[in-house]
Amino acid sequence: MKRPESDLEAGDEALEPGDDEATLPSAPVAGPTMHTRFRGYLPVVVDIETGGFNPRRDALLEIAAVIIGRDADGRLVQESCHAFHVEPFAGANLEPSALQFNGIDPYHPFRFAVPELKALQEIFRAIRPAMHRQQCRRAILVGHNPAFDLSFLNAAVERTTIKRNPFHPFATFDTATLAGLAYGQTVLARAVHAAGIEWDHSQAHSARYDAEQTAELFCRIVNRWDQLNPANH
16 A cells, blocks of 8 residues: 655644643754754654563563754754663563563562653653754654564554554655665674774673664764765755
8 A cells, every 4th residue: 555645644743732832842943953954754763671572462671762853053962861761551461582582570679660651651752842943743663673673662652542653654764774875884893893982791791782872873874964965964
């Protein structure tokens, strides 16, 4: 089925009045804004750590979101990171192999985990003012193989019955594809290394660390492209 191609595509929405509208700033940022770079979409890099591969059955255990902005010269930069350890939802499945891979103990007392609803609400409350400042109508998820992260995000939104999800429901930017084009690498650690970014294996598979490294990779690729093609942005 062909995706819609109108100026306001399916899944797009303008900012609407709501309970959290008072948190929006009164004026957009000075200087270049994001709406001119990605058709009104605000890139937000998301990484999710889970208890398996099934978004409806397996637990979401960590989520991090890095909001991307632009500096005075129009270059993409990391604006802020919002990360949470998340409590497994009631009845969630936890695959031992997944927990061994990411090293997460879901019930460790020092995780200070929060319910899915609180984690999503806090992240969305940070994204909406950023959308307003950058004059964007919608957030778009950026990730390394983002179909995985988007499927878990959408499943959590459905479970928690959040009505105003700022993310586009199906469109994403994939840094694995971008890094394959720019550096000939598709594995995150190798792509980061090829981009000249440090990689700490001891911190890998933490949602915050992976999201921040992916965000730096995304910014470097886009900034390099814009440097080579100044008329395109």
